[in-house]
Amino acid sequence: MNNTDVLIVGAGPVGLTVAIVLKQLGHDVTVLDAQAEGANTSRAAVVHAHTVELLERYGVAEPLVERGVHTPTFTIRDRDRLLVPVPFHGLPTRYPYTLMISQADTEAFLLTRLKELGAEVLRPCPVTKVEQDLQRVTVTLEDGRVLHAGYLVGADGIHSTVREQSGIGFTGGTYAESFTLADVRLSGGVPHNEVILYFSPAGLVVVAPLPGGLHRIVAIVDDAPRDPSIAFVQALLNKRGPEKQPAIVHEVLWGSRFRVHHRVAETFRKGRVLLAGDAAHVHSPAGGQGMNLGIEDAVSLGETLARVLDGDSPALLDSYAGIRRPVAEKVVALASRLTGLANATSARRPLRNLVLGLAGKIPAVRRRLAWQLSGLDRRRNMPFR
Template sequence: MLGEAAMNVEVVVVGAGPVGLATAVALRQNGHEVAVVDKLAAGANTSRAAVIHAGTMDVLESIGVTKSLLATGLPLPQFAIRDGDKLLAGFGFRSLRTNHPYTLTIPQTVTEAVLLERLEELGGSVLRPRSAVGLTQDANGAQVTLDTGDVINAQYVVAADGVRSTIRELVGIAMPIGTPMLSASLIDVRIDGGLRTDEVTLYFAQAGVLVVAPFADGSFRLVAATPDAPEHPDVAYAQQLVDVRGPKSERPIVTDIVWGSRFRVYERVADRYREGRVLLAGDAAHTHSPVGGQGMNLGLRDAVRLGGALSTALTSGDESELDAYVVQGRAEAVEVVALAHRLTRVANAPRLLRPLRNLILGRVGRSESAKQRVAQRIAGLAGSRDEG
C-alpha cells in the first residue's frame, strides 16, 4: 500500500511493459522521481515482440541497456524474403551506418527483465498490482487515483498502458478502432533441422505467409496470418504451418511448443499524443501489423525520446521538446503504420497477383540501392544520418 498520504513524484508512468520501463529508466537516469504502476502482479511471461532493430539499439545506448540485451539476444545480419527455398530478396544490415548493424532477436520477457533490472539499478521500482482508475489535472499537475484508493501527485503522466489504455480513455483521446486487417498465429517452437539460424525469414507460399525468427536459445518464433488460428496451438498445427509455408529442401520437425497465441491485427494511431499533463507512448498511441517487427521498436524509441523531453521540461520548464515529441512521434507512427501496411499487403497478395509480386521482389533483390533503402526502413534508420 502507498499509505494514507498521497505519493508525490515528478512523473507517473502507467504500464510496466518495455515502453513504460524504458521511459522510467530515461527519467531516473536524469535524477527524476518516477512512480511506475502496473496492473499485473508480475511481469508478463510471454515473449510477444521478438526483435529489436538497429535504430532502436542505437537509441537504447543512451539508457545503458544495450550490452545486457546483446548478452542474451541473437544478432542477425539479414532479413530475407523467400518462396520455399528460393531467395526472392535479402536485405542486409552490415553496410548500414549504425553501431548495431543487425536485427537482435530476443523475447519480450527478456527485454522487460533487462529494462527492469536497469530501473532498479537506478533506484526505481514498479508498484504491483496497481490499476489506475481515475485522473484529474490542472495547470499545476495531475493526480492519478489507483484501485487501492491511493493517489499519486505528479507533474506529468505517461500512458504506456497498451492498446486498451485506461489513461487515454480517461483524458478523452480518441484512437479509432477500425476493422482488423487479419488474424494471425504467434507461436514459439523448438524445431529439429530445416530452418535458417542466420536471418529473420519471411516465407511466401500459396497458403499464405510465414515469418520465422530464431532465438539464441535455439527456439524459433513463427508468425502466420491465418483465419483459423487456434487460441492454444499445438505441435500438429505448428508442423502444418511449417510444412505448407516453409522451406522444402529439408523438412523442419516441430518437437515442442514453448508458447502460442492468436491475435487480430489492427491499424490504429491516436488522434493526438498529448492532453494537458498526459502524454501517450507505445501501444497506447499506435498499433499495427507485426510484419516487419516495428511495433515495440517504435514504442521504445517513443520512450527514450519522451523521457528526455520530460527531463528537459521538468528541469527548465521548457516544453519545446515535448511539443516536438507530440508532432514528430505521431508523424513517425503514421509512417511506420503505412510501412507495416504495405509489407502486410505485399505478403498477403491475392493468389493471382503472387507471381507478379515475386517478379518485382526479385528485381528489388538485384538492386543494391533498393535493398539499402528497404534495409534502412526495416532497421528504423530511414530519415536519419544513415541516408546521407
C-alpha cells in the same frame, strides 16, 4: 509515492524505458502496472539496431547484445525462392544486425537497470480515473488511493486506460484475420542466421531464431487456436515454409493468438498527459517494428520531459507529439504494405513475385529496406542528438 515528477502507467518495455531515462537524468518517477507480476512470455522478440543504439547510453544495450541472437540478414522468400535479401552488415552502426531476444528478457534487463537507479514498479495498481488541471495530473487507483504528478505517461498498451480517460481518440481498424504466435524447437531447412518473411498462396509466416536454439513463428490465419499444437505449427510450415528441405517442429514451448489492429492516437499529448508505445500506435507485426517504435517513443519522451522538468518550455512536449505521430503513421503504413504483399491472392502472386524479385536485385532497394527495418532512418526523428 503520492507526489512525483512523472507518473508512468505500464511497466512493459516502453514504460520501463521512460522511467530509466528520467531517473538517469535526475528526476522522480513512479511506475504503476495493473498486473500483479510481469509477463514471462516472449511476445515481441525483435530489437533493431537503432533501438540498441538508444539503449546504449542508458546502460541496457550490453546485456541485450550478450543475450540475443545476432541475425545479419532479413529475407523475403516465397517458399524456397529468395525474393528480397536485406543485409544489415553494411550499415553504419555498431549493431549491424537484428537482435532476436525474448521480450521477457528485454523487460528483465530494463527492470534490473531501473532498480539500479533506485526505482521500483508498483503492482498491482489498476488506474480507474485520470484528471488534470494546469498544475498537475491526478490519478485514482482501483483501491481508492489518489496520486499526483507533474506529468502522466500512458504506456499501458492498446487498451490504454490513460488514453481513454483522457478522451484521446484511437483511429484505424482491425485486420480480419487472426495471428498465431509460437516459440518452437525445429530442425530442417530454415536458416539459423536470418529473419525470414515467407510468402505463399496459403499466407504469411515469419520464422526467426531465438536464444537457446528456439525459433519464433508468427503467421496470419483465419482462426488461430488459443494454444497452437505441434501439428498446427507443422501444418503451417508445410504449406508456407521451405519445400525442398522442410522444417520439422519438435516442440512448442509457448504459443498464443491475437488480433492485429492498425491504429494511431489522434494526439500523443493532451495537456499534461502523454502517450507512448502501443497506447499511441499499433500495427501488423510484419517487419518487427512495434516494440522498437515504442522504445524510440520512450527515449524521445523521457529526454524531452527531463528538459521540461529542468526548466525548458513545456512547448517542447508539443514537439515530441508533433514528431512522433508522423513517424508512427509511416511505420504503420510500412507494416501494412508488407502485410498486404504477403496476403496477395493467388492470381496476383506471380506478378508480386516478379516485381519483388527484380527489386531485390537492386542494391539501392536493399539498402533502403535495411535502413527502414533497422530504424536507422529514424535517427533524425530523435530530439537533442
